Each structure stands twice: as C-alpha cells, then as structure tokens.
Amino acid sequence: MKRRTLLKHGGTATVVGLAGCTGGGNGGQETTTDETTTTEATATETTEETETTTETGLSGTLKVATYSSFVDAPSSSPGAWLKNEFEKRHPDVTVKYETPENELNYYIQRAAQGVDISTDVYVGLNVDHLIRIDEKLGDRSLFAPMADRLSHYGHVKDGLKFDPQQRAIPYDTGYISLVYDESGVEKPPETFRDLLKDRYAGDLIVQNAKTAATGRAFLLWTVNTVGEDRYLDYWTKLKNNGVKILGSWSDAYTAYENGEAPMVVSYSTDQVYANRQNKDLTKHQVGFLNDQGYANPEGMAKFADTDNPELAAAFMDFLLSKRAQKKIAQLNVQFPATDWAPLSEEFQKYAKTPKNPVTFTYEELQGNLDSWVDSWAREIAGGQ
Incomplete structure (x- = not known):
C-alpha cells in the first residue's frame, strides 16, 4: 500500500494517476x-x-x-x-x-x-x-x-x-479540510501531529466515518498520511485529546456553529457559503493539515x-x-x-x-476500505 497519493493542480496524478483513461473530448457534437x-x-x-x-x-x-x-x-x-x-x-x-x-x-x-x-x-x-x-x-x-x-x-x-x-x-x-474560528484558535494546527497537542484538547468536531462521507474522507486522509499501520494509534491519541465524533456533516457543522468547538471537518469552499450568508469570515477560516486536503x-x-x-x-x-x-x-x-x-x-x-491534494485510488481502497472503517468504528467510535 502506497502511503500517499498526491494530485497535481490541474488534475494530473503524480504518484499513481487516478484510475481512468482519457478518451473522447474533441469538442465535437x-x-x-x-x-x-x-x-x-x-x-x-x-x-x-x-x-x-x-x-x-x-x-x-x-x-x-x-x-x-x-x-x-x-x-x-x-x-x-x-x-x-x-x-x-x-x-x-x-x-x-x-x-x-x-x-x-x-x-x-x-x-x-x-x-x-x-x-x-x-x-x-x-x-x-x-x-x-x-x-x-x-x-x-x-x-x-x-x-x-x-x-x-x-x-x-x-x-x-x-x-x-x-x-x-x-x-x-471538493477538498476536505479543517474549518476553524480564529477567535477560538489562537494558532491553527498545521499538521496532523499538531492536533494531538494539549492546546487543541476538545477543539475538533469530526463526523462518523460509518455514516458520513466527510467523516469517511477525513479518516482516509489520516490513513493516507500516517499510514494504515498507525492510523488507529493516531485516532486513539486524537480521541484521548477530546475529539468529538458526531453522526453527520450537518450534526457536526451545526454543533460547530453553535460554539461547541472551534474546529470542524468540512470543505475548503466553506467561505463561499459563509460569504453568501453574510457570516463573519473570521469564524470560517480554512486550514489544510500538512498542506494537504483530501480530494x-x-x-x-x-x-x-x-x-x-x-x-x-x-x-x-x-x-x-x-x-x-x-x-x-x-x-x-x-x-x-x-x-x-x-x-x-x-x-x-x-x-x-x-x-x-491527496486521495486514494480505487485500486488502493479495494479490499481495504471496509476493514479500515470497521476497525475505526469498533475501536474509536464504539457504539456511535
């Protein structure tokens, strides 16, 4: 299993090339x-x-x-x-x-x-x-x-x-990222390791990887970054640092907007939404851990x-x-x-x-996805 699949800007794959072959597309009718x-x-x-x-x-x-x-x-x-x-x-x-x-x-x-x-x-x-x-x-x-x-x-x-x-x-x-309130996060985390620091204890809301696409994508991002042999240890430390796991993106984002924590897993287009709603953009800052976002x-x-x-x-x-x-x-x-x-x-x-941007290809996920998610649900999310 390759730990990291990087995507170039402009959509070309640098490490393995996402599955699929270019075809057609001559602009004909x-x-x-x-x-x-x-x-x-x-x-x-x-x-x-x-x-x-x-x-x-x-x-x-x-x-x-x-x-x-x-x-x-x-x-x-x-x-x-x-x-x-x-x-x-x-x-x-x-x-x-x-x-x-x-x-x-x-x-x-x-x-x-x-x-x-x-x-x-x-x-x-x-x-x-x-x-x-x-x-x-x-x-x-x-x-x-x-x-x-x-x-x-x-x-x-x-x-x-x-x-x-x-x-x-x-x-x-979309690109999965952190969204944070800069009034509640003095210095935003820059890496996955940063999230384990005491200063971020109880500060992050994530979605359940069994029930939410964003939660699953964030889980896969951690597997992609820290490795399939270490991701459960990482999540155990994250849980010990007070991460909150909620069922859906809507549940998590509502809790974030209600001030239950100053950081939430969401999308890097969050400020588009916030601007349309005339919201305070200081409460809708986007953070990319390890300079990455999960495509x-x-x-x-x-x-x-x-x-x-x-x-x-x-x-x-x-x-x-x-x-x-x-x-x-x-x-x-x-x-x-x-x-x-x-x-x-x-x-x-x-x-x-x-x-x-990072992601997993079909070939990398085949035979692994269910076991990664099921192991996470059993050991980290428990009955959630």
Missing part, C-alpha cells in the same frame, strides 16, 4: 453508444451564459437518481437548474429526479435481489460507492462504462478520474439496464459542458471537475485549494 449514434445537445455556447440552438432529436422521460440535497433547494442546489436547462435544450424531454432515502444503497439492494431498475442515471457517486457496488454485486453490473461515449470527457481532469472501468464520470470535486470527487453513471441510453449520454455530456460545470460549482459549492469551466470571481476569492 456527437457521442456514440453501443446501440446507436446520438447527437449531443448541439447548442453552440457563444458565451458562458447563452446558447443559441436547441436539439429536437431526443424525446421521452429521463429518470435521474441522486441525493436529496442535490435537488431540494432550488436556489442553492444544481438539480433544478440542470433540469430546466436540459429541457430547454431538448424540448421533447422531461427530467424526473428520484431521491430514495437510502440513496445508492436502494439501487444496490434492488440489483442484488434481481429486481428491475427503471432509472437511467445516478448522480452523486464517489470511489467508496464503487467499492461497495463491486463487493456487493460481484459480476452483476449496476452501471455501464460511458467515457468513450461522451464528447466532453476529454475535459475531465485526469487526477479526478476514480473508476478503472470508466462507469463513474466526475462532475465536481473527494463526485461522479455520475448510466444504469446498465436503462432503456434510454441516448438520453442518459446526452444528459451526462451536458453536465460536463462549460456552462453546466460553472453552474454546478456555484450551486453545489464545489470545484468543477473539468479543465474548461471558469471559476467565478466569488470562487476565486473565497474557495481555497490545498497545495498538495
């Missing part, structure tokens, strides 16, 4: 599927904000599954904007969202039981999900490879590609048994378009996954990027 050739939304993007042509060759209902926060706040979630814009491009198409309570697990369970899945696309995958899918389903395919069928795939940053089979296509990424890209995938492969390909390609990438970043408060989406002035000012 057509994408190819096994069944037929389909025309991507042929809207010509004359500026970042306007498009001049609609595509009338596709029709029907596209069912898109995702997590609820992707769609449940029209003013601050990308789902509503993506639906409206895609339907404008394709007047004969209706996008219908599904947000099951168990999110991806709902579809994994149905596939394991041999129940038909009528959904076309899933939005919101990460590498942990792929590991779980492959471990639970074996040779049964939940999603199908899509990279060579998307004309915009070549614009996806190489360092964010996390699926060796090219099923999951990244559409945004946590999100991907989308086409269900293998979809009856709408053309619609699925068109929708996924649309999410990689320059305009959609910029809008997703703004509304989802994450970074674009492509090299051609310009950051807004707001992001350039308030979103922070670590000097040395």
Whole structure:
C-alpha cells in the first residue's frame, strides 16, 4: 500500500494517476453508444451564459437518481437548474429526479435481489460507492462504462478520474479540510501531529466515518498520511485529546456553529457559503493539515439496464459542458471537475485549494476500505 497519493493542480496524478483513461473530448457534437449514434445537445455556447440552438432529436422521460440535497433547494442546489436547462435544450424531454432515502444503497439492494431498475442515471457517486457496488454485486453490473461515449470527457481532469472501468464520470470535486474560528484558535494546527497537542484538547468536531462521507474522507486522509499501520494509534491519541465524533456533516457543522468547538471537518469552499450568508469570515477560516486536503470527487453513471441510453449520454455530456460545470460549482459549492469551466470571481476569492491534494485510488481502497472503517468504528467510535 502506497502511503500517499498526491494530485497535481490541474488534475494530473503524480504518484499513481487516478484510475481512468482519457478518451473522447474533441469538442465535437456527437457521442456514440453501443446501440446507436446520438447527437449531443448541439447548442453552440457563444458565451458562458447563452446558447443559441436547441436539439429536437431526443424525446421521452429521463429518470435521474441522486441525493436529496442535490435537488431540494432550488436556489442553492444544481438539480433544478440542470433540469430546466436540459429541457430547454431538448424540448421533447422531461427530467424526473428520484431521491430514495437510502440513496445508492436502494439501487444496490434492488440489483442484488434481481429486481428491475427503471432509472437511467445516478448522480452523486464517489470511489467508496464503487467499492461497495463491486463487493456487493460481484459480476452483476449496476452501471455501464460511458467515457468513450461522451464528447466532453476529454475535459475531465485526469487526477479526478476514480473508476478503472470508466462507469463513474466526475462532475465536481471538493477538498476536505479543517474549518476553524480564529477567535477560538489562537494558532491553527498545521499538521496532523499538531492536533494531538494539549492546546487543541476538545477543539475538533469530526463526523462518523460509518455514516458520513466527510467523516469517511477525513479518516482516509489520516490513513493516507500516517499510514494504515498507525492510523488507529493516531485516532486513539486524537480521541484521548477530546475529539468529538458526531453522526453527520450537518450534526457536526451545526454543533460547530453553535460554539461547541472551534474546529470542524468540512470543505475548503466553506467561505463561499459563509460569504453568501453574510457570516463573519473570521469564524470560517480554512486550514489544510500538512498542506494537504483530501480530494473527494463526485461522479455520475448510466444504469446498465436503462432503456434510454441516448438520453442518459446526452444528459451526462451536458453536465460536463462549460456552462453546466460553472453552474454546478456555484450551486453545489464545489470545484468543477473539468479543465474548461471558469471559476467565478466569488470562487476565486473565497474557495481555497490545498497545495498538495491527496486521495486514494480505487485500486488502493479495494479490499481495504471496509476493514479500515470497521476497525475505526469498533475501536474509536464504539457504539456511535
């Protein structure tokens, strides 16, 4: 196991290269599927904000599954904007969202039981999900490879590609970091070792790695940095130094904003959110331990048994378009996954990027993820 996987800025991997091969991406208007050739939304993007042509060759209902926060706040979630814009491009198409309570697990369970899945696309995958899918389903395919069928795939940053089979296509990424209140932290910690010092006793809130993506990412960051043979010892010392473990990101962040501790594990885009809410930015400072942040890209995938492969390909390609990438970043408060989406002035000012982003590849996590998380839950989180 390599202890550290570093990602270059601009998205190229320096140590192992995140899984996935660059394909397509010549900026053309057509994408190819096994069944037929389909025309991507042929809207010509004359500026970042306007498009001049609609595509009338596709029709029907596209069912898109995702997590609820992707769609449940029209003013601050990308789902509503993506639906409206895609339907404008394709007047004969209706996008219908599904947000099951168990999110991806709902579809994994149905596939394991041999129940038909009528959904076309899933939005919101990460590498942990792929590991779980492959471990639970074996040779049964939940999603199908899509990279060579998307004309915009070549614009996806190489360092964010996390699926060796090219099923999951990244559409945004976040970097896990510390967020701290500088009035409560005289000198912010600069390294993981610093967090163990007495001066930070009881100062940090983290999320449960069993129940929260941010908590799991922070756990993986510690494994990546201190090593798989030492991470439990590190966490034992962190626990002895009063770290607070709460169930979800929302639980942890609410506790942080209520002043229960001056530091919380969150995202390096925190100041974007804080600025929009007119909050005091001194209470929303971003800290990168060891000059690192854990990259946590999100991907989308086409269900293998979809009856709408053309619609699925068109929708996924649309999410990689320059305009959609910029809008997703703004509304989802994450970074674009492509090299051609310009950051807004707001992001350039308030979103922070670590000097040395790190992550684990699919290959490194396969066969290790569950054991790392389960051991952590048993020895550190206890019954939490």
